[in-house]
Every structure is written in structure tokens, then in C-alpha cells.
Amino acid sequence: MNEIDKKLTEKEVRPTAMRTLVYQQLAKQNTAVALTDIELAFTKADRTTLYRTIKTFEEKGIVHQIDxxxxxxxxxxxxxxxxxxxxxxLHLHFHCSNCDKTVCLTEHKIPQISLPEGYVAEDVNLVVKGICSNCSGS
Ligand SMILES: [Zn+2]
Ligand SMILES: [Zn+2]
Ligand SMILES: [Zn+2]
Incomplete structure (x- = not known):
């Protein structure tokens, strides 16, 4: 079993050819990708299959969605x-307004958030907007 299949199996996802390929594609990126980017990489694949693959990955905690x-x-x-x-x-995400790319800042966790009593957080989505290090030239 290869590395990717092992990772999928660990997350209780049965490795199929499509899933392995999509995983590979995601692993190659250093920025977050939209479904349309994945579609462009697999022009011969059925859109619904790609969508379902990503949704399965999301449900099983292989990928996270970023808004x-x-x-x-x-x-x-x-x-x-x-x-x-x-x-x-959960970590911060950064959206660069110059190159329009979104990256995971995995080393930078979301700071603790205090909520009023009775409120239960289920998800936190923190996106910092600005100019990324590539674009700022530093
Ligand atoms: Zn995660
Ligand atoms: Zn940039
Ligand atoms: Zn992320």
C-alpha cells in the first residue's frame, strides 16, 4: 500500500483511483484550492465525482474548507x-489581495475566543486579508 492509500485508510476512506489522484493533487499545492481548480486538473473526470470526493475528504477530516x-x-x-x-x-488563513491566493498559516492557531454564556462554537473561520510574503517581496 502506498503512502496516500495508507493515509486514506487511516481516515476510514476507502482508497479509489480517483481519491488517490485528488489527494495527490491537493498535496502538490501550497495554497488552498477551489473545486474549479481541481476540475481543471482533471478535465476528464466527472464533476460530481470530484465534488463527492472532496466532500468525503472534508467529512473524514482529510481536508478542511476555507471561506x-x-x-x-x-x-x-x-x-x-x-x-x-x-x-x-484550527489555524489562521491568509488571503492575499494581490495574487488572490489563500494559504494555511498552520503554525498560527486561532486565538482563544470568548463567547457569551449559552453560545456554543462549532466552527471558527478566521481569514486575515492583506499582502502575502511573495507579493510583499520579503
Ligand atoms: Zn483538519
Ligand atoms: Zn500574494
Ligand atoms: Zn488551513
């Missing part, structure tokens, strides 16, 4: 050991 404010959902692979838990795993 970067552009109106298009983006996806990025989770780090090893990530359970997408608010307190432990």
Missing part, C-alpha cells in the same frame, strides 16, 4: 493528526 471571503469555497489538506477541533487544530 476566504471571495465567495468560493477553498480546500486544503489537514495536517497529520488534525481533528479540525476548534481549540487544538
Amino acid at each position: 476566504d471571503g471571495t465567495g468560493i469555497s477553498k480546500y486544503a489538506l489537514c495536517e497529520p493528526g488534525c481533528n479540525c477541533e476548534i481549540e487544538n487544530d
Whole structure:
């Protein structure tokens, strides 16, 4: 069994050719990708299959969805050991207004958020907007 199949199996996802290819494609990126980017990489694949693959990955904690404010959902692979838990795993995302790319800042966890009594957080989506290090030239 190859590395990717092993990772999928660990997350209780049965490795299929399509899933392995999509995983590979995501692993190659250092920015978050939209479904349309994945479609462009697999022009011969059925859109519904690609969509379902991503949704399965999301449900099983292989990828996380990022709402970067552009109106298009983006996806990025989770780090090893990530359970997408608010307190432990969620990190900041950065959207560059110059190159329009969204990246995971996995080293920068979301700061603790205090909510009024009775409010239960289920998901936190924190996107910082500005100019990325590539574009700022530093
Ligand atoms: Zn995750
Ligand atoms: Zn940029
Ligand atoms: Zn991320």
C-alpha cells in the first residue's frame, strides 16, 4: 500500500483511483484550492465525482474548507493528526489581495475566543486579508 492509500485508510476512506489522484493533487499545492481548480486538473473526470470526493475528504477530516471571503469555497489538506477541533487544530488563513491566493498559516492557531454564556462554537473561520510574503517581496 502506498503512502496516500495508507493515509486514506487511516481516515476510514476507502482508497479509489480517483481519491488517490485528488489527494495527490491537493498535496502538490501550497495554497488552498477551489473545486474549479481541481476540475481543471482533471478535465476528464466527472464533476460530481470530484465534488463527492472532496466532500468525503472534508467529512473524514482529510481536508478542511476555507471561506476566504471571495465567495468560493477553498480546500486544503489537514495536517497529520488534525481533528479540525476548534481549540487544538484550527489555524489562521491568509488571503492575499494581490495574487488572490489563500494559504494555511498552520503554525498560527486561532486565538482563544470568548463567547457569551449559552453560545456554543462549532466552527471558527478566521481569514486575515492583506499582502502575502511573495507579493510583499520579503
Ligand atoms: Zn483538519
Ligand atoms: Zn500574494
Ligand atoms: Zn488551513
